[in-house]
Amino acid sequence: MLALSALPGIGHAAKLNVMTTTEDLAALAREVGGDKIEVDSIAKGYQDPHFVEPKPSFLLKLQKADLLAVVGLQLEIGWLPPLQTQSRNPKIQNAGPGYLDMSQFCQILEIPQGQVSRAMGDVHPLGNPHYWLDPENGRRIAKAFADRFGQMDTADAAYFQGRYADFDKRLAAAEKGWEAKMAPYKGRKVVTYHRSWPNFCERFGLNVVDYVEPRPGIPPTPSHTLELINKMKAEGIKLVLVEPYFDLKAPDAIARQTGGAVAVLMPSVGGNKQITNYFQLFDFDVNLLVSLLEKYK
């Protein structure tokens, strides 16, 4: 039996069945998994990943999953736990062998110090979960997938590591391009709607000074919006970075009052039809930002 299971295609004739919570994780799984895995994500890239409507069709997929990869840090806490429970698949429960929390491999920002109270907002109590927006974290996620796939399908372990090495090389080349495009704007101050962009902005040299949300997960209030407008005028801040699933009313008003602009950036693969992989995500965001940073100085 042991000898048989070591033969490629016999030890693991079927493809690994991978489910991810977000399209970003699915895209990275695809980079290293190639045609040895099937992968699907629960949240679509155009949806707010904090609030996803659990559809019954996800249950069927979760029932059959060998692996469930999550962003973690409570990003999915509002919708994933009941799906896991109802799937009755022991592998993908939090303590199961097929549960993979990618936050453990990544650089996490905004980890709260000391006591966390509800007054601080309740969206990111364990640190900022939007960490996939730094390509270095994308690299770490891809490596974690390659390692885990190789443990689950030992016959194809070299295949997964080979694909990871290729991805790493292509990503390094792409990072050089993105960094070169963003370099002239290093240190520029911006405002973002939600705290989705700390990893992205740290990596590409933008300085996030405030948020349209008064606190994480809390919609804009007139008083906070007014304060923000005054601050942006005083400091000459022109750009408001907004995720595609938020109401543009407050950001548009802020841009009008400050003579600036709203940049609807894509936080995820699948945010629009052009963005079908991890590289296109940064291509889109960097190109849009560069055009607006150049225009609104």
Ligand SMILES: [Zn+2]
């Ligand atoms: Zn968030």
